[in-house]
Amino acid sequence: MSSARTQFRALFVRELQTVVRTRVYLLVALGVWALVVALVATGGGGESGYLPAVVDLLLPLELLVPAVAIAVGYRSVVADLERGELAVLESYDVPAWVYVAAIYAGRAIALSAILVGGLLITAVLIAVSASPDTGIYATHTGVDSPVLFGRFIALTVLYGLTMLGLVVLVSVVARSTRTALALAAGGVVLVVAGGDALVILGLTEEWLSAESLFGSLATVPNSAYRGLVFETVVGVASGVETGYAAARWSALGLVGWLVGSLMLAVGLLGRRQR
């Protein structure tokens, strides 16, 4: 019998090849890169340094990253379902967790390449165009640094991977690519905008206490991402604690959404045809 590792490798390689051979993903990448560069250029932050650029990018990326995750992932599972390939894969005794893991891993690499590519281009542009000198590597607080921008890239990728997990879950739930697109868009808007709104509502209606604010924000993916950026990138350079979010809980929140989404996807896929 073939091992889970063998099956994972075959599925993962197929997923990567699919992404590489699909021109629309290249167009998405080019569009995202151009947009990120344009945001920094028009925001003016790029001329001042890495941290001003982070501030320029943070809010747009809260929306752009989920959109890219949808573009990369909404067809991932449902397209195999529509083609009948899921039923065929069952005859190869592929466990649901191997399939979901391989699909996710392949798409995650594509998404990461798109996000990292755009932000690295931006970093290079900042390095050659910004003043004062941005070539300083911060060893203490209060100094702008490419290291902090690197941290921002890592957090953005983590946020993207979390949103991709949600999109893959939606792709498992959906019965057609059209439904998957609608569900993914609706689901992400619900989580991103609805989560923040719910926290605000909870505070005003007083079923959330002020003490539980950080914990509540950590459970909303984009709030967690925003909080992490403020706490570990912007706050570091400003030299004072922002008091905006609980970094550890925010990181756990993102990882929790990611792991939870994928586990649910595995469970639903395993039960779907029984």
Add this chain to the structure above:
Amino acid sequence: MTETASPSESHQPTETTPAGDSRLTATSITHRYGELSVLEAIDLEITPGAVTAVIGPNGTGKTTLLRILLGQLTPTEGTVEYTGPAADRPIGYLPQQPSFRPQFTAAETLAFYGALLGLSVDTHTALERVGLADAADRPVEALSGGMRRLLGIAQSLVGEPPVVVFDEPASGLDPSMSTRAFEILADQAAEGTAIVVSSHDLGLVERFADRVLVVHDGTIAGRGSPRELMAETETASLWDVYDAVVHGHRGDT
């Protein structure tokens, strides 16, 4: 996708028979969707070296029966047991309208399915078997519907499964493609594979099937070789058998 097998199904190999004597045995299969009963107490055996055809009107539970035999659907009651030697892939499957990722060539598609089993597939031979050797390097998106069906048949045979289930392999194909599809099935059966095929093409079933199961109203209303069924219903063709069993028009042609 698979999860823990239901106690009512077993597709794990049971080595009580020699190689080449693989079979599927379904016992008292009943399946309901809510209140709607689709299959009622069906017993059948899929034997090696033979083409077993499942025929019947639309909506009588043929695809449900095939999915239960494949282990993709757990019957409400009853068991399905695979008996035979250990195999990387005990049961191969061709869905009704097979399709594959359009970005890959025919050869790459077969190589991928082989890789799932840890096998290096001889794609040329596998495609040659279904008459697609010349299209090996053609992307799936550039294959006609019939060629995709043939590629699906080639896929269903990857790993040399001892039992293969074909769901409407000739549906939508021109006569020569349909015949070609059934010839491949018959060739495979001649090599010892147990073949199950559902089809509405009764001419091809009559010509190529060794055994026929007529599914009607959730039960097997007739079973036997085409010749036996014709004798039993005093008819001259499988179409007349179908008419007699499904519509009750016996021996009037």
